[in-house]
Amino acid sequence: MNPVHALEEQPLGRVRALKIEDFLRRIVIFKDLSEKSLRLIANRIQTLTVKKGTQVICEDEAAKGVFFIHSGAVKLTKQDESGNEIIVCMKQKGDVFAEACLFSKTSLMYPATATMLQDGQLFFLDKMELEKGLHEYPELAVQMIQYMSDSLREMTSTLRDVALLDVYAKTVKTLERLGNKFNTSTSRWNIEIPLTIQEFATVVGTTRESVSRVFSKLKKEGIIDMKSRKIIILDMCRLCALMNTSY
Amino acid sequence: MNPVHALEEQPLGRVRALKIEDFLRRIVIFKDLSEKSLRLIANRIQTLTVKKGTQVICEDEAAKGVFFIHSGAVKLTKQDESGNEIIVCMKQKGDVFAEACLFSKTSLMYPATATMLQDGQLFFLDKMELEKGLHEYPELAVQMIQYMSDSLREMTSTLRDVALLDVYAKTVKTLERLGNKFNTSTSRWNIEIPLTIQEFATVVGTTRESVSRVFSKLKKEGIIDMKSRKIIILDMCRLCALMNTSY
DNA sequence: GTAATTTTGTGATAAACTTCACTGTTTTTG
């Protein structure tokens, strides 16, 4: 029933015995936690190895706990009654998800469905354990508030874009946003996450055909390119310029 | 420059001298705070009396602090470059707003514009003071996390609706949502906040004309009514039923 | 490496929604 139990739990190879704390340090909300507190939390953490396409949690399932991404990427989606989907957020290494279930009295369910976009490893922490931790370690609570502040901020901006912009502008803005978030030091602006046009369209909140048409234009102008499910932004300057001009 | 300073500060009549703590208790995040902690926070609180239509904060203004609503209602809006507006959230007595500026390193600006929908009184707390409080009082931090969890949850649902539903369904859902949130004990499902159709349309994320057409239908069917800027939901059952049928 | 499967591109058509224009109604203001 619960996907978490269905997932293969694996001790991070030989590394686990060494120091799971070192991995937790890379999670944004744990970065400033004291050694001692971190060790106590590390004891409660479960490690999960998950393949691309696996649905980690489902939006109508009882919320058991919170996830941290050690590697890989995750899309958070919601559906309407007819099964249409929107990606409300994408998360990557260092991020937290399902945090909206903390202390929630509004609902005992997860707020969204989470699906792996790449193979990766997740840390899982039981809701009650994390809640206890937040009570006991103010540094942790502060980090969580900071993380949630940023999430709220990002989401209000997304809401504005989805509600007010036309397909062309939304697509360009999404490209810019993802290019800024999911690049690596070696690839300055590429979106280092495998995304089909279909999936990209559900981030934008439109159809694959509409996105395909916009992409065709941008490719012709030499602004973007696609190689093996990854979007390459060839000219970020010109891409940004598109948003400020009336096209 | 800063609206906060431009607002009339007024000592809540003769009441201030008595106990501002009693008023703070009605703010959701302070409800379980210890007497002592609450008293310390109360000392830092500024009280503001604000008229309907006043813009309390602006989305491109440096974030000075967080607001709590003692009475009245507030709309939080964002705009795109062309000046089109969307209401990302509506808040009422007991609620907090501008909380997304806490600890934020992403931006030093407020995340949205806040405008009074009714005359009311607000409490203002400097960002740094509240951050200090969150470090010192774990109960407060926990309440804040809970509040933010609920906000995140609500916002992801809003995003789904705005992105996936058609105007008719969005309008009906918005009616239902506001009816559940802004009623009073005496009026079971009415929206006890003065809203023009124009404003309602910016909550839904569409034009006033479109909402007007939907409202016309719903009035004709005896499901809703409007009296002096307030929406009356005559038949909540039938309204909800509309969302589950293919109309 | 080839077949099977999935994904994509694009024209044509249809539907939904916005915009415009204007009249009528309600609310506010002095």
Added chain:
DNA sequence: CAAAAACAGTGAAGTTTATCACAAAATTAC
């Protein structure tokens, strides 16, 4: 309470976007 201002209703026209259909390309699986 009357005049002014703001807001609302509605048809018609125009635009944008979704949907459909199908061929082509890319990716995955064996």
